[in-house]
Amino acid sequence: MRAARPADRTASPAEARETSGATTGLVLEYVRQHAGEAAVEDTLRRAGVPFTAAELSRPSTWTSYDTRIRLFTAATEVLGDPGVMFRIGADSLRTGMNSSVVVLVRAMGSPRQVYARLPRAVANFTTTSTMEVVESDATSATLRYRLHEGYVHSRLDCDYARGLISMVPAIFGLPPARVVHEECESSGAAACVYHLSWDRRSRWSRRRGGPASADPELAALRSQVRGLQEAATDLVDGEDLETVLRRIVDRAAAAVLAPAYLLAVSAPHGGAPLVHSSGLDPAEVPLLVARLLAGNDLGPGAVTVDVASARRTHGRLAALNRPGQGGLGDERAMLAAYAGHAAAALDLVLALEDSRSEARRAGALLDLAHDLAQAAEAREICEVVAGALPRIVGCGSSGVLLWDPAAGVLRAAACAGLPPEQEAVLRTATLRAGDVPEVFGILTDREPRVISAVGASAPMRDLLAALLLTDVVAVPLLAGTTFLGVVTASWADGEVSGALDADVLARLRGVGDQASTALQKARLLETVRHQASHDALTGLPNRVLFRERLADALAAAAPSGSVGVLFCDLDRFKAVNDSLGHAAGDELLRQVSARLRAAVRPGDTVGRLSGDEFAVLLPRLASPSDAQAVVGRVAAAFAEPFRLDGIPVPMGTSTGVAVHTGCGEDPSATAERLLREADTAMYRHKHRDRPPAPAPRPAE
Numbered sequence: 001m002r003a004a005r006p007a008d009r010t011a012s013p014a015e016a017r018e019t020s021g022a023t024t025g026l027v028l029e030y031v032r033q034h035a036g037e038a039a040v041e042d043t044l045r046r047a048g049v050p051f052t053a054a055e056l057s058r059p060s061t062w063t064s065y066d067t068r069i070r071l072f073t074a075a076t077e078v079l080g081d082p083g084v085m086f087r088i089g090a091d092s093l094r095t096g097m098n099s100s101v102v103v104l105v106r107a108m109g110s111p112r113q114v115y116a117r118l119p120r121a122v123a124n125f126t127t128t129s130t131m132e133v134v135e136s137d138a139t140s141a142t143l144r145y146r147l148h149e150g151y152v153h154s155r156l157d158c159d160y161a162r163g164l165i166s167m168v169p170a171i172f173g174l175p176p177a178r179v180v181h182e183e184c185e186s187s188g189a190a191a192c193v194y195h196l197s198w199d200r201r202s203r204w205s206r207r208r209g210g211p212a213s214a215d216p217e218l219a220a221l222r223s224q225v226r227g228l229q230e231a232a233t234d235l236v237d238g239e240d241l242e243t244v245l246r247r248i249v250d251r252a253a254a255a256v257l258a259p260a261y262l263l264a265v266s267a268p269h270g271g272a273p274l275v276h277s278s279g280l281d282p283a284e285v286p287l288l289v290a291r292l293l294a295g296n297d298l299g300p301g302a303v304t305v306d307v308a309s310a311r312r313t314h315g316r317l318a319a320l321n322r323p324g325q326g327g328l329g330d331e332r333a334m335l336a337a338y339a340g341h342a343a344a345a346l347d348l349v350l351a352l353e354d355s356r357s358e359a360r361r362a363g364a365l366l367d368l369a370h371d372l373a374q375a376a377e378a379r380e381i382c383e384v385v386a387g388a389l390p391r392i393v394g395c396g397s398s399g400v401l402l403w404d405p406a407a408g409v410l411r412a413a414a415c416a417g418l419p420p421e422q423e424a425v426l427r428t429a430t431l432r433a434g435d436v437p438e439v440f441g442i443l444t445d446r447e448p449r450v451i452s453a454v455g456a457s458a459p460m461r462d463l464l465a466a467l468l469l470t471d472v473v474a475v476p477l478l479a480g481t482t483f484l485g486v487v488t489a490s491w492a493d494g495e496v497s498g499a500l501d502a503d504v505l506a507r508l509r510g511v512g513d514q515a516s517t518a519l520q521k522a523r524l525l526e527t528v529r530h531q532a533s534h535d536a537l538t539g540l541p542n543r544v545l546f547r548e549r550l551a552d553a554l555a556a557a558a559p560s561g562s563v564g565v566l567f568c569d570l571d572r573f574k575a576v577n578d579s580l581g582h583a584a585g586d587e588l589l590r591q592v593s594a595r596l597r598a599a600v601r602p603g604d605t606v607g608r609l610s611g612d613e614f615a616v617l618l619p620r621l622a623s624p625s626d627a628q629a630v631v632g633r634v635a636a637a638f639a640e641p642f643r644l645d646g647i648p649v650p651m652g653t654s655t656g657v658a659v660h661t662g663c664g665e666d667p668s669a670t671a672e673r674l675l676r677e678a679d680t681a682m683y684r685h686k687h688r689d690r691p692p693a694p695a696p697r698p699a700e
Contacts, residue, residue: 015050017062017279020125022257023160024068025057027075029095030088039078046074059253060261060278065128065151072156085156089163093170111169111177111198115141118165123322124257129161139198146191153185158192169198241268244349245276248307248317248342253278255338256303256331258319264289265307265315268350272494273315280320292316305336309343317342357394361507364391368511372518378402381522382414385487385515390417393507395489397469399426400477400515402485403443408433410485417490422467435459438474443483448475448505468492473505475512479520487512535608537586538593546607546615547671553619554660554667554674564618564627564659567678568596568634569686571652573612576644584644588651595637600630615678624659631655656681 032040040053047070055061056071076084088095119131128151134142145161147153158181166176175198183193245263252261260279267274273293277285291298293316298304301321307314317339319331368388375381382400389398397417401410410431415423433440437457442449451472453464464470471491477484489508533545541549553563570592577585589612596606596614605617616634618627634655641648658677660670 015062015067016064017259018065018127019063019068020257020259021056021059021061021063021253023125024061024063024071025059026092026095027071027088028053028056030084030091031075031078033095035079043071043074043078046077047071058250059257060250062259062279065126068126069154069157072154072160076156083159085159086163089160090166090176092164093167110138110201111172111174112136112138112141114168114171115143115165115196118143118168121257123259127259127322134193139200141196143194143196144191145194147185155184155186158184158186161192162194165194165196172201174199174201241274241349241353244345245274248345249276249278251342252317252319252335252338256319256335258303258321260320262288262292262318262320263307263315264292265346268353288318288320292318303331303335305332305339307339307343307346309340309347311347314343314346361392364388365510368392368514372514375518376522376525378519378522378526379413381515381518385511385518386414386416389487389489389508389511392511393489393504395473395504396492396495397490399488399490400485401431401488402477402519403483410439413485418467425463425466429463431459431463442474442476442486446476446478446483448473448509450505470495473508475505475508477512477516477519479516479523484516484519487515538590538608540593540597540614541605541607543607543609546605546609546617547668547675549605550617550671550674551667553617554670557619557660557662559662562621562624562626562659562661563674564621564624564630564657565674565678566616566618566627566630566634567656567658567675567682568614568616569654569682570612571654571686573651576649576651580644580647580649587644588642588649591642592651596634599633599637604630615675618659621659624661627657627659631657654682654686656683656685 028040028043031043044051044053044056047067049056049063049067049071051061051063051067056063072085075088076082081087115136116133119133122129122131128148130146130148132144134144136142143165145158147157162179162181166179169175169177177196177198180195181192182195183189183191185192245265249261249263252263258279261277262280262285263276264273273289275285275289277288280288288298292304298318298320302318303321304316304318307317317335319335365388368384371384371388372381375384382402386398386400389395395417397415399415399418400413402413403410407430410433412426412429415426418426431439433443436459438449438451438460441447449472451460451464451474453461453470456464464472467490469490470493472488473490474486474488476486487508489504533542533548534540535542550563550565557563570588573585573588576588589608592614593606593608596616600606600616601618603619605619607615607617609615616630618630621627634653638651638653641650643649656678658674658681660674
């Protein structure tokens with residue numbers, strides 16, 4: 001159990017990181033070897049810990065002091081042995097002590113050297129206790145072990161610590177140390193004091209025998225090799241880069257025991273480094289990452305190594321101890337060996353990621369080609385291209401801006417990847433060539449532009465700031481020498497670093513070429529459609545399109561609504577052709593079409609049906625009589641003479657009106673009927689002043 005903490009220490013709802021998985025793993029392995037897997041599950045159930053056996057066996061899993069004591073208590077109950085915690089510590093060399101610890105201890109040369117360094121390494125196993133060496137010589141030492149303030153001492157924890165420190169000489173092939181423990185915190189002492197004594201190597205080595213396989217160092221080395229092989233396999237089996245990076249941090253604890261770990265590697269395609277950590281306050285991580293990647297010292301308790309292979313340096317890995325704490329020996333060499341395996345795994349995973357990325361890009365390019373083949377309108381083409389660019393180029397957002405030659409501006413036709421507010425900004429922006437140097441430059445030399453917010457012109461810099469972007473690549477869309485617009489790939493702050501390379505530009509050019517071809521085809525198709533449905537001379541809808549729009553207006557009319565058709569025929573048009581020539585007649589028709597368009601209401605349609613015959617579609621009439629107001633404006637449009645080659649030419653028109661109220665059962669048939677009725681009404685108007693034709697004389 002643990003007593004209430006002082007007021008300045010706030011308990012976290014998450015599991016506190018106070019006990020290394022190296023400790024909990026030893027307990028569960030001892031239970032497994034002596035009582036089986038069912039006993040392990042019983043121990044976990046009795047302890048009520050929020051972890052599985054596999055999690056508690058990983059060195060990277062740190063648990064609270066409460067969890068440790070509950071686990072110790074449960075193991076004691078399951079095995080029915082009050083002294084089992086001492087035996088678990090004393091037998092740890094056989095039951096699975098971390099192999100890197102064994103190798104490091106053996107490299108120190110003697111038990112005396114290990115005991116001298118042991119207080120610095122205690123934090124690798126627990127953060128709730130402090131150890132100090134009171135005295136030591138070649139075959140004896142006195143250690144003082146004290147639980148931190150705020151925790152209630154458990155005799156089980158003391159038994160485990162006694163067993164663990166007694167087995168240090170066994171790593172050197174000596175009998176375990178003899179431990180005399182007369183002062184214990186559980187009995188009210190200020191600290192636990194352990195008096196240790198052990199045999200000299202020279203005396204024991206003559207009596208020592210047995211196979212080489214019994215050598216603790218050899219067994220640890222073999223275990224370490226197996227661990228590295230398993231780590232390499234585990235890393236390579238990662239499904240994606242994020243999984244591999246997380247496993248690197250988890251596996252680092254098998255190489256070097258420490259309370260915390262930090263990994264920072266370069267992002268494959270630029271941008272902010274990829275960071276994974278364990279045991280660190282998230283608020284500390286950014287500053288530590290900056291110092292780690294800069295090669296700065298992270299403190300005396302830090303072990304830092306490069307994660308580098310023969311191909312590239314990926315980043316850096318650090319095992320972090322608290323100030324004043326540290327390892328037993330050359331942990332750097334252990335961590336470096338593991339980092340080498342991690343780097344090789346990263347090489348393979350990144351190669352696989354690149355292969356997958358290329359496959360995704362190839363698929364996206366095929367999808368783009370297919371979608372462009374189906375798109376018929378410029379707007380749809382722009383939406384398809386903008387939507388495909390992030391997958392093909394790897395950008396955060398994209399856009400297609402089309403050139404308006406009449407206004408001299410670029411306007412957004414489509415975009416993807418921008419938040420709604422920024423998308424609205426881009427869609428309403430107009431980039432004038434005269435105001436934005438980047439637009440003028442690309443319009444002049446037809447070359448791509450890599451634009452950064454740092455070196456951009458003031459208008460472009462303001463636009464990028466409004467769009468929350470820092471980098472843009474713009475590639476011109478060209479149909480031969482005709483400038484159609486630009487396609488853009490863009491990145492926000494932190495999304496791109498060295499990613500604006502030749503490969504990105506090549507992919508963007510490829511997409512731009514496809515977009516240019518599709519836009520050119522769409523414009524050609526639009527021209528053909530326009531020519532098929534419009535009069536070539538005046539640009540007005542022809543008879544086919546006019547009839548379609550009339551049928552649509554009839555179909556959309558409300559039951560009480562009215563739709564009208566006004567039919568116009570020029571008076572004495574033939575005389576103009578005969579006297580001034582057909583060129584003058586054509587000019588007259590163009591001027592007539594302009595005056596008619598100016599005379600009608602917004603939403604009305606003026607069409608040229610044939611020769612000198614024009615028609616006006618009047619949708620949404622409030623009443624049939626409203627058509628007469630339009631008739632009056634049309635008549636007024638002919639009040640002033642037309643000027644042809646500087647000659648004033650008076651011109652009149654005959655007009656007929658037909659109105660339909662309600663919804664026709666067959667809009668197409670109703671449209672034909674209305675056109676005939678308006679034509680008939682126009683004919684009556686044209687011949688209103690002529691005498692009636694004489695009645696036919698009867699045959700003699």
